[in-house]
Amino acid sequence: MYREIRKMTAVIGSASVICPASPPRARPQVGDFLALDLGGTNFRVMLVKVGEDLDGQWKVDTKHKMYSIPEDAMTGTAEMLFDYIAECISDYLDQQNMKHKKLPLGFTFSFPVRHEDIDKGILLNWTKGFTASGAEGNNVVGLLREAIKRRGDFEMDVVAMVNDTVATMISCYYEDHHCEVGLIVGTGCNACYMEEMCNVELVEGEEGRMCVNTEWGAFGDTGELEDFRLEYDRVIDEGSLNPGQQLYEKMIGGKYMGELVRLVLMKMVNENLAFGGEASEKLKTKGSFETQFVSQVEGDSSDFRQTCNILRTLEMQPTLADCQAVRMACESVSTRAAGMCGAGLAAVLNRMHKHRGDDILKITVGVDGSVYKLHPAFKDKFHATVHKLTPSCEITFIQSEEGSGRGAALISAVAYKMASLIGH
Ligand code: BGC
Numbered sequence: 001m002y003r004e005i006r007k008m009t010a011v012i013g014s015a016s017v018i019c020p021a022s023p024p025r026a027r028p029q030v031g032d033f034l035a036l037d038l039g040g041t042n043f044r045v046m047l048v049k050v051g052e053d054l055d056g057q058w059k060v061d062t063k064h065k066m067y068s069i070p071e072d073a074m075t076g077t078a079e080m081l082f083d084y085i086a087e088c089i090s091d092y093l094d095q096q097n098m099k100h101k102k103l104p105l106g107f108t109f110s111f112p113v114r115h116e117d118i119d120k121g122i123l124l125n126w127t128k129g130f131t132a133s134g135a136e137g138n139n140v141v142g143l144l145r146e147a148i149k150r151r152g153d154f155e156m157d158v159v160a161m162v163n164d165t166v167a168t169m170i171s172c173y174y175e176d177h178h179c180e181v182g183l184i185v186g187t188g189c190n191a192c193y194m195e196e197m198c199n200v201e202l203v204e205g206e207e208g209r210m211c212v213n214t215e216w217g218a219f220g221d222t223g224e225l226e227d228f229r230l231e232y233d234r235v236i237d238e239g240s241l242n243p244g245q246q247l248y249e250k251m252i253g254g255k256y257m258g259e260l261v262r263l264v265l266m267k268m269v270n271e272n273l274a275f276g277g278e279a280s281e282k283l284k285t286k287g288s289f290e291t292q293f294v295s296q297v298e299g300d301s302s303d304f305r306q307t308c309n310i311l312r313t314l315e316m317q318p319t320l321a322d323c324q325a326v327r328m329a330c331e332s333v334s335t336r337a338a339g340m341c342g343a344g345l346a347a348v349l350n351r352m353h354k355h356r357g358d359d360i361l362k363i364t365v366g367v368d369g370s371v372y373k374l375h376p377a378f379k380d381k382f383h384a385t386v387h388k389l390t391p392s393c394e395i396t397f398i399q400s401e402e403g404s405g406r407g408a409a410l411i412s413a414v415a416y417k418m419a420s421l422i423g424h
Contacts, residue, residue: 030051030052031050031104031413032047032048032049032050032098032103033047033048033050033103033105033106033409033413033416034046034089034104034105034409035047035048035106035107035108035404035405035406035408035409035412036089036105036107036108036144036405037108037164037167037404037405038108038110039108039109039110039111039128039164039186039187039188040110040128040186040187041068041069041074042066042067043066043067043068043069043085044064044067044404045064045067045089045092046062046063046064046065046402046405047062047063047064047098048061048062048106049061049062050409060174060406062402062405062409064402064405065091065092065095067088069081069084070084073132074130074131075129075130075131075132075241076133077133077134078132078135079134079143079147080132081132081135082143082144082146082147083147083150083151085144086147086150086151087151089148089154090151090154093154099154102155103157104156104157104413105156105158105159105412106159106162106409106411107158107160107161107162108161108163108164108407108408109121109140109161110164110184110188110190110404111125111126111127111128112124112125112127112215112218113140113161113163115161116139118159118160118415119141119160119161119415120139120142120161121139121140121141121161122138122140123137123138124136125242125245126242127242127246127249128187128188128253129240129255131241140161144158145158159412159415160408160411160412162407162411163190163213164182164184164190164368164404165183165190165191165192166182166211166407167182167403167405167408168182168184168367168368168400168403168404168407169193169211169407170182170410171402171403171406171407172364172398172400173366174406175398176364176396176398178362179364179365179398180193180194180363181345181348181349181363181364181365181366182365182366182367182368182400183366183367183369183372184368184369185252185254185341185372185382186253186370187253187255187370188217188249188253188255189216189248189249189252189253189341189369190214190215190216191214191344191345191348192211192212192214193211193352194211194212195209195210195211195212195355196355197209199355200212214348216248216344217246217249217253218245218247218248218249219247219248219344220247220248221244221246228340231267232260232264232267233247233251233260235263236250248340251336251337252337252341254370254371255291256291257291257333257334257337258287258289258290258291258292258293259287260333261289261293261294262283262288264332264333265279265283265289265326265329266283268325268329273325274321274325275316281315282313282314282315283314283316288314293310293330294330295374295376296310297310297326297327297330298327298330298331300327304320304324307323307326308323311323334375334378335381337371337378338382338385339381341382342383342384342385342386342389343389345382345386346385346386346390349393349395353390353393359392360392360393360394361392361393362393362394363393363394363395363396364397365396365398366403367400368399368400368403368404372399
């Protein structure tokens with residue numbers, strides 16, 4: 001049985017299984033699925049209806065509710081965090097009048113995990129400000145199942161756990177069958193891609209491809225980025241909840257972008273290059289320059305009205321020159337992030353091109369995340385870097401809509417079907 005599940009995990013890792021055009025090895029189980037999405041400061045519960053139309057094409061309908069995760073649940077104990085998650089699910093089921101149903105559930109869990117089965121993953125380490133104790137080293141699906149059991153007011157059949165990059169790739173694959181890369185540039189940053197099985201040492205078999213979650217946010221943790229990291233990066237890292245970890249992510253992700261800008265501004269103040277050499281208590285406070293301010297400043301018109309308002313909320317009295325300086329600081333930080341992220345994706349695509357041997361690699365990248373979607377200039381600068389560094393690739397970027405939830409439900413739909421086929 002273990003071998004079968006292992007094989008199943010590999011097959012589900014391969015996008016071909018959910019391709020309606022090429023013969024799928026298992027049709028999806030049609031019906032209602034619950035999808036959970038945990039990976040940032042918000043937690044989403046989603047009801048996904050997977051259906052088939054008359055031509056056998058998949059249809060996916062979703063309804064979701066967002067819950068913000070209280071600080072004490074993020075940083076308390078695993079039991080507190082998963083009890084809160086179970087409470088949100090219970091609330092959502094009440095609202096949808098579905099408490100009586102034991103639905104199959106797909107869990108998008110966006111942290112580094114060692115997968116042992118499609119429904120079993122050991123949390124390696126928390127990222128993005130989560131520290132809930134008692135979770136690292138444990139099976140996350142087990143923690144969820146226990147919390148649901150503790151509540152006792154509903155039942156769920158947890159069938160699959162996936163990373164958000166994988167869910168994004170799968171949900172985009174559903175629209176474009178060239179989609180073999182998933183990328184997230186949001187609170188955190190990461191990518192997955194379809195690797196040739198012959199290069200995947202951990203799994204038996206040489207045929208076909210399998211999805212590899214790179215967890216590239218951790219690039220640099222063994223010194224690779226030392227030539228590129230600046231004093232601001234070091235301050236961010238030292239003051240973080242996971243010092244020495246996720247160093248590449250800390251140069252790109254939305255969790256850190258605003259704070260990087262604030263540190264640059266403080267340096268300008270200290271060197272008497274802006275704000276007459278004076279900073280308010282607010283500007284001196286860690287976290288006060290939010291990442292959304294970076295987007296707002298860079299999206300501002302030439303009168304700097306928005307920038308001025310933001311700085312006033314930080315109790316600063318900016319001149320026009322100060323506003324220009326703030327804009328330049330924002331642009332420097334976000335342009336560097338776009339370049340760094342673009343270089344990472346180009347490395348992945350060039351590797352895929354080399355291993356596949358085609359003259360030109362025609363590939364689609366499914367992307368999600370607040371920095372990519374909401375920042376006014378990130379996307380274009382990022383695309384420009386990727387194109388420049390991948391002369392042998394023809395790349396299409398598609399933005400995923402609710403990819404985390406939809407992807408998790410699609411994977412669950414296939415896993416559910418396959419489990420019933422092999423009498424699981
Ligand atoms: C996590 C990844 C995740 C990424 C984007 C990182 O901090 O380690 O698993 O894919 O954030 O959410």
